[in-house]
Amino acid sequence: xxxxxxxxxxxxxxxxxxxxxxxxxxxxxxxxxxxxxxxxxxxxxxxxxxxxxxxxxxxxxxxxxxxxxxxxxxxxxxxxxxxxxxxxxxxxxxxxxxxxxxxxxxxxxxxxxxxxxxxxxxxxxxxxxxxxxxxxxxxxxxxxxxxxxxxxxxxxxxxxxxxxxxxxxxxxxxxxxxxxxxxxxxxxxxxxxxxxxxxxxxxxxxxxxxxxxxxxxxxxxxxxxxxxxxxxxxxxxxxxxxxxxxxxxxxxxxxxxxxxxxxxxxxxxxxxxxxxxxxxxxxxxxxxxxxxxxxxxxxxxxxxxxxxxxxxxxxxxxxxxxxxxxxxxxxxxxxxxxxxxxxxxxxxxxxxxxxxxxxxxxxxxxxxxxxxxxxxxxxxxxxxxxxxxxxxxxx
Amino acid sequence: xxxxxxxxxxxxxxxxxxxxxxxxxxxxxxxxxxxxxxxxxxxxxxxxxxxxxxxxxxxxxxxxxxxxxxxxxxxxxxxxxxxxxxxxxxxxxxxxxxxxxxxxxxxxxxxxxxxxxxxxxxxxxxxxxxxxxxxxxxxxxxxxxxxxxxxxxxxxxxxxxxxxxxxxxxxxxxxxxxxxxxxxxxxxxxxxxxxxxxxxxxxxxxxxxxxxxxxxxxxxxxxxxxxxxxxxxxxxxxxxxxxxxxxxxxxxxxxxxxxxxxxxxxxxxxxxxxxxxxxxxxxxxxxxxxxxxxxxxxxxxxxxxxxxxxxxxxxxxxxxxxxxxxxxxxxxxxxxxxxxxxxxxxxxxxxxxxxxxxxxxxxxxxxxxxxxxxxxxxxxxxxxxxxxxxxx
Amino acid sequence: xxxxxxxxxxxxxxxxxxxxxxxxxxxxxxxxxxxxxxxxxxxxxxxxxxxxxxxxxxxxxxxxxxxxxxxxxxxxxxxxxxxxxxxxxxxxxxxxxxxxxxxxxxxxxxxxxxxxxxxxxxxxxxxxxxxxxxxxxxxxxxxxxxxxxxxxxxxxxxxx
Numbered sequence: 001x002x003x004x005x006x007x008x009x010x011x012x013x014x015x016x017x018x019x020x021x022x023x024x025x026x027x028x029x030x031x032x033x034x035x036x037x038x039x040x041x042x043x044x045x046x047x048x049x050x051x052x053x054x055x056x057x058x059x060x061x062x063x064x065x066x067x068x069x070x071x072x073x074x075x076x077x078x079x080x081x082x083x084x085x086x087x088x089x090x091x092x093x094x095x096x097x098x099x100x101x102x103x104x105x106x107x108x109x110x111x112x113x114x115x116x117x118x119x120x121x122x123x124x125x126x127x128x129x130x131x132x133x134x135x136x137x138x139x140x141x142x143x144x145x146x147x148x149x150x151x152x153x154x155x156x157x158x159x160x161x162x163x164x165x166x167x168x169x170x171x172x173x174x175x176x177x178x179x180x181x182x183x184x185x186x187x188x189x190x191x192x193x194x195x196x197x198x199x200x201x202x203x204x205x206x207x208x209x210x211x212x213x214x215x216x217x218x219x220x221x222x223x224x225x226x227x228x229x230x231x232x233x234x235x236x237x238x239x240x241x242x243x244x245x246x247x248x249x250x251x252x253x254x255x256x257x258x259x260x261x262x263x264x265x266x267x268x269x270x271x272x273x274x275x276x277x278x279x280x281x282x283x284x285x286x287x288x289x290x291x292x293x294x295x296x297x298x299x300x301x302x303x304x305x306x307x308x309x310x311x312x313x314x315x316x317x318x319x320x321x322x323x324x325x326x327x328x329x330x331x332x333x334x335x336x337x338x339x340x341x342x343x344x345x346x347x348x349x350x351x352x353x354x355x356x357x358x359x360x361x362x363x364x365x366x367x368x369x370x371x372x373x374x375x376x377x378x379x380x381x382x383x384x385x386x387x388x389x390x391x392x393x394x395x
Numbered sequence: 396x397x398x399x400x401x402x403x404x405x406x407x408x409x410x411x412x413x414x415x416x417x418x419x420x421x422x423x424x425x426x427x428x429x430x431x432x433x434x435x436x437x438x439x440x441x442x443x444x445x446x447x448x449x450x451x452x453x454x455x456x457x458x459x460x461x462x463x464x465x466x467x468x469x470x471x472x473x474x475x476x477x478x479x480x481x482x483x484x485x486x487x488x489x490x491x492x493x494x495x496x497x498x499x500x501x502x503x504x505x506x507x508x509x510x511x512x513x514x515x516x517x518x519x520x521x522x523x524x525x526x527x528x529x530x531x532x533x534x535x536x537x538x539x540x541x542x543x544x545x546x547x548x549x550x551x552x553x554x555x556x557x558x559x560x561x562x563x564x565x566x567x568x569x570x571x572x573x574x575x576x577x578x579x580x581x582x583x584x585x586x587x588x589x590x591x592x593x594x595x596x597x598x599x600x601x602x603x604x605x606x607x608x609x610x611x612x613x614x615x616x617x618x619x620x621x622x623x624x625x626x627x628x629x630x631x632x633x634x635x636x637x638x639x640x641x642x643x644x645x646x647x648x649x650x651x652x653x654x655x656x657x658x659x660x661x662x663x664x665x666x667x668x669x670x671x672x673x674x675x676x677x678x679x680x681x682x683x684x685x686x687x688x689x690x691x692x693x694x695x696x697x698x699x700x701x702x703x704x705x706x707x708x709x710x711x712x713x714x715x716x717x718x719x720x721x722x723x724x725x726x727x728x729x730x731x732x733x734x735x736x737x738x739x740x741x742x743x744x745x746x747x748x749x750x751x752x753x754x755x756x757x758x759x760x761x762x763x764x765x766x767x768x769x770x771x772x773x774x775x776x777x778x779x780x781x782x783x784x785x786x787x
Numbered sequence: 788x789x790x791x792x793x794x795x796x797x798x799x800x801x802x803x804x805x806x807x808x809x810x811x812x813x814x815x816x817x818x819x820x821x822x823x824x825x826x827x828x829x830x831x832x833x834x835x836x837x838x839x840x841x842x843x844x845x846x847x848x849x850x851x852x853x854x855x856x857x858x859x860x861x862x863x864x865x866x867x868x869x870x871x872x873x874x875x876x877x878x879x880x881x882x883x884x885x886x887x888x889x890x891x892x893x894x895x896x897x898x899x900x901x902x903x904x905x906x907x908x909x910x911x912x913x914x915x916x917x918x919x920x921x922x923x924x925x926x927x928x929x930x931x932x933x934x935x936x937x938x939x940x941x942x943x944x945x946x947x
Contacts, residue, residue: 029839030529030806036840050845055636062479063458066528066801068451069481072775073527073641076842082652082663084636085779086487090447090461090477098476098491104498107671122800130458134795135419241500245475248421248462263472375462380475416790456795528803530836533929534880534893535866535873543864544881551913596865596904640842642834644891647861648884650832652843655862 012390013103014227014235015350017046017220022184022335026214031118034216036077039114042218047232050079054108057099059092059115061339063127066120078114092343093372093382097243099221109226116216117339124212124338147250147376149201152292154255156203159306165313169291170194170208170333172319177330180360185334186210209290215337217344224390236353240385242267250376261300261381272385277302281324282365283352285345287373288331296378297371328360342372346384353386400618401496402628403750405435409609411578411735414513420455424509425467427610435614439469443501447477448488448508450739455511468507481774482687485611485743486781490634492615502620509610510739539603541643541776543595546692548656553707555695557597561588562713563691564601564733570720571730573759578607578735604689604736611740611747629754633672633784637664641778661700661771661780672784677702682765683725683752685745687773689732698726701769725762728752742772746783753787808839817927822919824888826850832889855885856919857937863911865901877901883917883934895933910936
């Protein structure tokens, strides 16, 4: 029956397959071949073939890819020929949101969602700097990293002395990354070495962020009837999705706050029936392009207000073994495929519910929280609640 | 599962021009948004989500330019995403807006975008970069050469002539003369088309679309919202997409699925759309078709893909006066993409124009009695096709 | 009123991995002046240029198949307009179905008098047989070869 926007009914869509690739010998395959591989891996994980897929959504950045319309040659790789394929270049995680919406309309039973972030451009800095407007700001060295730096400064100003907690988050995620993905985890991991990095974009040092890596991610979504019919399992049911954007000009924002994140969380929690986030999840995967982003995520997701940040980092509540592990995959601080880090958080969280998280699989995972941020200083925010249960439709 | 019915409650289009030096890019988008909101009698605050229509960034010279458009569309702290399927972006954006409502996620969605194609200086050079660097980018492929090659195959396969092509331009310019929003509004004759210089044989200057600047926006709403607020609306009853192989050379040779002379995936997309809308005989049931055709020759295979003529038969029908305003099915009564092409929103304008027609609001270029409109968008190297049906 | 503008250009370069399949294809062109396609097992089509998987069937391709050196024109166009960074007009290019291939590959047509469009178009019409010519010095890219008409043609204009 038709649902209206004030209802809290979830869309009855599940993640039934995923794949995360970090190619080591990049020259052996073209980008399109690597995209083909990750899509095929996700289908394999789901126990499906391309003919089971009703539609595809991809997320890619033209400037990173070096293609004026990145979906063009990539579409063949992901089964786009003869099928319904769309592209959301704004963010890789928007491809996930759109995929979920499309299944919820009832017009599609399944969706394949694919995103990638290559390293073929001569300068990622320059490529991302093109995101700055030519009207007022292009002459400045304003790329994404600089924007993250500006945000970090704002956060340090708002919460004096928080730097130590930020460095602790780097250590937490790097240590976890070494367990989750020994083949690709970034260094340094030692707290002392993290603390003695060179400034890169003050106050960010080269140890507090991670150099770009080459990565691709794909997910398969399906509706409840399809899951039942094909006996797919175990699925990660999408219980709530929220997404929102900040303003485009950094100067229009108070960078130490992220109201769009709070709004995205509000939408997702309402749909999922979550009233107390702190106690509702077994773990969370949040965007951590810098540790300051993870702190802002704690607050925006209702997990920990800034007055408690220092205490939280010290008491280890967000470390593996604590009350609510955050980034058991190691996050972007461990592996940073720039453009698709956000979608990767969603894939990692879904894998936990599905029991496919490999070395970093947590036990008894019933419900998880994923947060993806993209753009300059967390401009786009997407929040996804997933769980083992397909929650009841509410009116 | 029956999805929520989705209506169009507001439409806004700029007057498309060669350059808009008076407005920067976000301002251009804002202009269209304001018109759409006024038309819908809603405020920005009422919008629950925004779908942003933007094709290659390179044409604007700003990477992820949608970020700068956030305020133009009032999207701070709101649901927002950007769509890019090349030339079909505008229609894909409407389809995505439709999905937001049909999925039950929102009641009111704003779909908006703008383009300043003229400001990039040389769109073909940029569009050359849509071809892959592995095999084809070193060739002088651009949208014009690529579609010129489609014309050559249509000439070979169906006997299409340059005169047939010119006839499309004559028809569409005559229509555009009645449409105050169109860019190229001067009527031309077949002789004028033949006198214009060749760009890429057989496409001549007057067979080709202009580079236009302007914006377009639409407000979509759920049936429930429309009823509760007693709004006027027209309805999106069908929407779909389908794509072809990126490799043009695969659309010829032996045992091909699609021929580059035709628009195979567009036909597929229309078939899916018509099925959704319950249309069984489009030639009889569709009163207006706003079909994306930036070059005169491409209107023919679009007409055929839309089921309005048999394969290879549309040229003869046009010769006999079909497809004009007043004929059984008017094709591109707005003048179409041939007369106005602000790439990021051209395919949205097809839906906007189709909607205006079935709404009875198309003014001087109204197709009398129109109640069912078919709309299409093309993107990539004639690769991505989106289609929609709008009804009163 | 004073309306200002700002000039910008994008100065970023790329190094694209062609992958093993495309690399092997170009190495054969560069070192042996031979063109190869790859067969898609499901449809049977020999894809030229080659790809490691078919986008129609999503199956990996198997088997290299030498194609050409002769073929037929599947489509063409003749460009009369100058576009920035693209060659100076007039020039003809299009797609050729090499003997043994099932899909067509793009390339320039040389040795045809392009001064009269209608006459040139008649010479290049779909179905016309062509020969592949290779450059003496080859780099391993699509510009290492081009196509000339099979019929004896006294070129009066065009490239050598």
